[in-house]
Amino acid sequence: MKRDIAALAPRPEPGSEPTVTADVATAALTRSEYELFARVGRARRCYAGETLFRRGDLGTTMYVVARGAIELDFGDDLISKRLGPSEFFGELGLLIGDHARSADAVALADGELIELRHEEFQRLVDSDPGLISHFLRRAIMRVVLNEQGLIRRLRRRNQDLQSALDSLRATAHQLNQTEELIRTDELTGLYNRRGLAQHLHDRRRNGALGGLGLVLIDCDRFKQVNDEHGHLVGDRVLQSVASILRSVVGDGDIACRLGGDEFCLLVKADNREAVLGFADFITTTTRGLLQVPRHSEPGDVPLICTLSLGACLVDADSDWNDWYAQADMALYRAKRLGGNRVEWQDAHVAA
Numbered sequence: 001m002k003r004d005i006a007a008l009a010p011r012p013e014p015g016s017e018p019t020v021t022a023d024v025a026t027a028a029l030t031r032s033e034y035e036l037f038a039r040v041g042r043a044r045r046c047y048a049g050e051t052l053f054r055r056g057d058l059g060t061t062m063y064v065v066a067r068g069a070i071e072l073d074f075g076d077d078l079i080s081k082r083l084g085p086s087e088f089f090g091e092l093g094l095l096i097g098d099h100a101r102s103a104d105a106v107a108l109a110d111g112e113l114i115e116l117r118h119e120e121f122q123r124l125v126d127s128d129p130g131l132i133s134h135f136l137r138r139a140i141m142r143v144v145l146n147e148q149g150l151i152r153r154l155r156r157r158n159q160d161l162q163s164a165l166d167s168l169r170a171t172a173h174q175l176n177q178t179e180e181l182i183r184t185d186e187l188t189g190l191y192n193r194r195g196l197a198q199h200l201h202d203r204r205r206n207g208a209l210g211g212l213g214l215v216l217i218d219c220d221r222f223k224q225v226n227d228e229h230g231h232l233v234g235d236r237v238l239q240s241v242a243s244i245l246r247s248v249v250g251d252g253d254i255a256c257r258l259g260g261d262e263f264c265l266l267v268k269a270d271n272r273e274a275v276l277g278f279a280d281f282i283t284t285t286t287r288g289l290l291q292v293p294r295h296s297e298p299g300d301v302p303l304i305c306t307l308s309l310g311a312c313l314v315d316a317d318s319d320w321n322d323w324y325a326q327a328d329m330a331l332y333r334a335k336r337l338g339g340n341r342v343e344w345q346d347a348h349v350a351a
């Protein structure tokens, strides 16, 4: 058997004995190496589909393909290698002994291998130190090249992951911005109805609906502002109202434009006086602004109009429709009484 295998040694082209760097990629033994390995090692048959070792197995054996083909599968998305006659694998088992295999080795066809164990390494060295030193250098270079290839692939994968992460972050950022836009009233920058609904939903989920007051705010005779001064002036009046509301909201409070010339304010307040304090501040500021002489504007262009306000305390056990109905009763009264005022509505009277 040994003689048969030795006869399969590669026949070099004249003057083509491989150099250290030229043949590392192919892992093929030179003719002299093959003959030495065949002399020291044992012949071993292998059969199509046979697993010689698996990734992670501790191995002390190196193989040289005499006949047939072997596939090395490194797992994950690493490229498998296919080895043919006179190519070797598992050399770290031979060189360092108990070595965890980095690939599954499976025979692709019936064939023959030369098998060398760790204990036989010294015999190889003693038989031909020069040849084995050459083989060793190639084996080390092969390990280094494999390692460099692996590092390159890991770097590339790292970069791919990094850019995937970057684009994910950008998408998340765009999504946040879009959500912000969807929740915001374009003209005033306050929350719109959708934003208010989301806010109330979040608060209810967090059990944070207690100790709140609601103030509904509606512009008085706003249609007249539009009719007399035009839509743009009307827009500016709405923006002025929004600015006043923005100036009173604190952390956790919310100012919202419900639509048209109607606004609301949801504020932290434990009692009637606290809620009315916010509402009074709004009417006082509005009246103050109406007193400011406006020499720079041609005609009598208003910066703001008077407001009607309806206020109440929020019952955490009921919902927005109930609170709105309650505050709206007060607002309706404020309108009926001529506007430019704040009215209060208690819960039991509203019911």
Ligand SMILES: Nc1nc2c(ncn2[C@@H]2O[C@H](COP(=O)(O)OP(=O)(O)OP(=O)(O)O)[C@@H](O)[C@H]2O)c(=O)[nH]1
Binding pocket: 187, 218, 219, 220, 221, 222, 223, 224, 226, 230, 231, 232, 233, 234, 235, 238, 259, 260, 261, 335
């Ligand atoms: N400029 C401007 N006007 C708007 C906007 N949205 C709604 N309006 C106008 O707001 C006006 C609201 O009119 P009404 O609901 O009759 O209210 P009002 O004139 O203030 O009457 P009272 O509330 O009874 O004092 C309508 O003329 C709408 O066209 C907007 O975004 N910009």
